Amino acid sequence: MDIFSxxxxxxxxxxxxxxxxxxLIIDPSRISVERPRDPTHGEIATNAAILAAKSANRxxxxxxxxxxxxxxxxxxIAAADVAGPGFINLKxxxxxxxxxxxxxxxxxxxxxxxxxxxxxxxxxxFVSANPTGPLHVGHARGAIFGDALSRLLEFVGFRVTRExxxxxxxxxxxxxxxxxxxRYREANGFAVEFDANSYKGEYLGKxxxxxxxxxxxxFVDAPEHEWIGLFRGxxxxxxxxxxxxxxxxxxxxxxxxxxxxxxxxxxIIETTLNTLRERDLIYEGVLEQPKGKLIEDWEPRxxxxxxxxxxxxxxxxxICKSDGSWTYFAPDIAYHYDKIKRGFDELVNIFGSDHSGxxxxxxxxxxxxxxxxxxxxxxxxxxxxxxxxxxxxxxSKRAGEFVQLREAIEAVGCDVARFxxxxxxxDAPLDFDFAAVxxxxxxNPVFYVQYAHARICSVLRKAEQEGFDVSDTAxxxxxxxxxxxxxxxxxVRRMAEWPRVVExxxxxHEPHRIAYFLQNLAxxxxxxxxxxxxxxxxxxxxxxxxATSTAxxxxxxxxxxxxSCGLGILGVTPIQEMxx
RNA sequence: GGCCCCGUAGCUCAGCAGGAUAGAGCGACCGCCUCCUAAGCGGUAGGUCACAGGUUCGAAUCCUGUCGGGGCCGCCA
Numbered sequence: 001m002d003i004f005s006x007x008x009x010x011x012x013x014x015x016x017x018x019x020x021x022x023x024l025i026i027d028p029s030r031i032s033v034e035r036p037r038d039p040t041h042g043e044i045a046t047n048a049a050i051l052a053a054k055s056a057n058r059x060x061x062x063x064x065x066x067x068x069x070x071x072x073x074x075x076x077i078a079a080a081d082v083a084g085p086g087f088i089n090l091k092x093x094x095x096x097x098x099x100x101x102x103x104x105x106x107x108x109x110x111x112x113x114x115x116x117x118x119x120x121x122x123x124x125x126f127v128s129a130n131p132t133g134p135l136h137v138g139h140a141r142g143a144i145f146g147d148a149l150s151r152l153l154e155f156v157g158f159r160v161t162r163e164x165x166x167x168x169x170x171x172x173x174x175x176x177x178x179x180x181x182x183r184y185r186e187a188n189g190f191a192v193e194f195d196a197n198s199y200k201g202e203y204l205g206k207x208x209x210x211x212x213x214x215x216x217x218x219f220v221d222a223p224e225h226e227w228i229g230l231f232r233g234x235x236x237x238x239x240x241x242x243x244x245x246x247x248x249x250x251x252x253x254x255x256x257x258x259x260x261x262x263x264x265x266x267x268i269i270e271t272t273l274n275t276l277r278e279r280d281l282i283y284e285g286v287l288e289q290p291k292g293k294l295i296e297d298w299e300p301r302x303x304x305x306x307x308x309x310x311x312x313x314x315x316x317x318x319i320c321k322s323d324g325s326w327t328y329f330a331p332d333i334a335y336h337y338d339k340i341k342r343g344f345d346e347l348v349n350i351f352g353s354d355h356s357g358x359x360x361x362x363x364x365x366x367x368x369x370x371x372x373x374x375x376x377x378x379x380x381x382x383x384x385x386x387x388x389x390x391x392x393x394x395x396s397k398r399a400g401e402f403v404q405l406r407e408a409i410e411a412v413g414c415d416v417a418r419f420x421x422x423x424x425x426x427d428a429p430l431d432f433d434f435a436a437v438x439x440x441x442x443x444n445p446v447f448y449v450q451y452a453h454a455r456i457c458s459v460l461r462k463a464e465q466e467g468f469d470v471s472d473t474a475x476x477x478x479x480x481x482x483x484x485x486x487x488x489x490x491x492v493r494r495m496a497e498w499p500r501v502v503e504x505x506x507x508x509h510e511p512h513r514i515a516y517f518l519q520n521l522a523x524x525x526x527x528x529x530x531x532x533x534x535x536x537x538x539x540x541x542x543x544x545x546x547a548t549s550t551a552x553x554x555x556x557x558x559x560x561x562x563x564s565c566g567l568g569i570l571g572v573t574p575i576q577e578m579x580x
Numbered sequence: 581g582g583c584c585c586c587g588u589a590g591c592u593c594a595g596c597a598g599g600a601u602a603g604a605g606c607g608a609c610c611g612c613c614u615c616c617u618a619a620g621c622g623g624u625a626g627g628u629c630a631c632a633g634g635u636u637c638g639a640a641u642c643c644u645g646u647c648g649g650g651g652c653c654g655c656c657a
Contacts, residue, residue, distance in 0.1 A: 029597080038601065047599060050637075060637075084600050085637050130657065167657055260657090290653050291581035303654075314583055314653090321655045328657045356584040357652035380585070383650085427585055428593075429650085440619050443606065451619060459616050497596095504596045516594060519604080530621035533613065541616050578619065 001103040002499035008033040011048045014070045042081065042089030050086040060086030098480045100496045104558035105476035109565050112499045117157030123339050124150045126350035128165040131239040132176045133201050135246040135405040137432060142381045144421040146350040147252045148511040151569050156506040162255045165335060168236045169260040170328060177232035183208025188217050207238050246405045251414055251571050263331045272334040281307040281368055311364035333365045346375040348509060353380045377509055379426050387433040412437050415572045419446040422515045422570055445519055450575050452522035455529055456560040457576045459540050463553055475554035482548045483555055485538060487528040491559060494524050498562050518566045525559055
């Protein structure tokens with residue numbers, strides 16, 4: 001049940017009649033039905049008459065009056081006034097708002113679920129960190145964002161595949177293998193001599209010792225080609241195991257780990273490129289030197305290029321290096337072609353913001369290979385600055401002094417980490433402040449929301465002890481007519497917005513909206529609660545006032561359901577009581 | 581030189597595919613516990629929405645340009 005879409009439907013139903021002879025042509029999606037900022041403008045305002053006036057060839061205000069009159073006949077609408085350039089400001093009967101409470105109690109965690117996904121299949125690719133070490137806090141943001149978005153999309157009716165693209169085919173994993181070899185030599189009693197490309201992290205030490213235990217000194221002085229493949233495989237396997245555990249500690253489970261290496265030597269890349277070649281999107285050519293960026297040893301070279309400019313990119317992109325081997329772009333194209341062939345209706349990629357220059361060519365490739373049929377969104381995740389003692393900690397993977405995800409999770413807990421990471425829009429930088437995040441106060445949004453939920457659980461426990469039937473079925477049939485106070489009304493109206501918040505968050509791929517909504521909901525709840533301190537009649541539990549108390553319990557219980565549902569989308573466990 | 585993101589209150593940020601007088605938290609100031617969890621609540625102060633044009637009945641929101649911050653730009657992924 002979404003009261004806003006119901007009202008919206010009524011409004012639209014009442015539009016065609018007035019314009020039937022004049023061929024009403026407006027885009028229904030432009031009609032807004034929403035709560036105005038200013039409460040003096042009613043409770044729900046719509047611009048429908050303003051938009052319709054043009055095609056109906058009538059004056060907006062006049063048309064608005066006409067529609068308003070008709071809307072009044074609906075038994076949910078208490079008042080319909082025309083204001084400004086032709087807005088229709090509606091006031092609903094209190095019962096119409098209150099009906100959201102039994103609706104929530106009856107549908108439980110399903111309240112707000114929608115079908116806008118229409119069972120379409122969407123592939124959400126996220127993390128995809130190179131398998132060269134454990135995840136750090138920066139990766140965690142993308143991981144949490146991707147998982148929360150996946151949950152959100154599932155909630156609105158998409159069939160979601162969570163996917164991790166493992167970059168196990170490039171030069172980086174060779175460097176990794178060499179670093180492991182150094183550690184292996186170390187385990188054999190040799191001194192390690194790292195170079196600039198080495199991964200120096202301690203986490204490779206154990207792997208070196210394991211390999212020493214298995215192979216002794218067999219590969220200590222052996223030529224690289226004898227051990228590189230073996231070491232690379234062992235290293236990637238071990239690193240992916242680390243990463244899998246890190247994700248697990250965040251409550252994330254991927255459905256598919258797709259290996260880049262699996263694309264090589266199978267003809268898949270060649271097939272993909274042939275598909276593009278048939279569309280005249282592959283050619284041999286020479287790129288110009290990028291202006292404004294000095295490249296020491298630049299010389300024009302003939303390369304195999306992808307005509308990404310045909311699909312909106314700024315320059316065409318190389319898919320072969322000068323020695324003829326693939327660039328990273330070639331397997332990437334093949335990988336996305338594979339996604340398309342697997343039948344996804346939509347693709348979403350979560351990238352670090354340093355990939356911003358990569359999005360256009362990727363979109364060009366998907367558009368070309370799917371003939372524009374597959375929707376493709378790329379969300380760029382901005383930096384996380386880890387703050388400790390008021391200053392930013394540094395993160396450098398190769399130097400091995402990055403802030404490991406594991407440490408952060410152990411310090412603050414998975415729930416806190418998840419919520420905090422989702423309190424910013426994806427394209428805004430985020431400060432992760434260890435001190436603030438551990439604080440148990442209003443400054444900490446997680447606790448603020450959790451506290452609201454716990455308070456409700458607390459009063460429900462107490463009510464049960466005092467003999468109330470607090471089951472959802474019992475509360476759903478409560479007489480709610482005593483809920484008249486502004487704080488109670490505010491909470492009800494907030495909950496009524498939940499379904500549309502879910503939809504807008506899902507449509508825009510912005511899970512942070514859920515987090516913001518929950519903070520507002522918590523604020524409404526705490527406000528109501530505190531009123532009970534000053535005014536006895538606003539206390540939720542009142543001796544002897546069974547009907548009144550039951551109505552209030554129904555109100556807050558439905559709020560608890562919304563909290564629980566919203567936190568569930570964020571992947572955060574709602575807690576029952578704050579006392580530890 | 582080009583491309584992408586960002587610029588909203590002292591600070592950190594929301595603002596829902598344009599809507600009416602601009603929102604929250606923190607910080608500042610003033611109040612609220614013999615009473616369900618004060619880990620909370622109420623109130624006051626604080627903004628030419630970077631700037632200049634344009635589209636529109638209507639712009640923080642869309643378009644163009646300027647300034648400022650960040651990221652990226654063949655043989656790393």
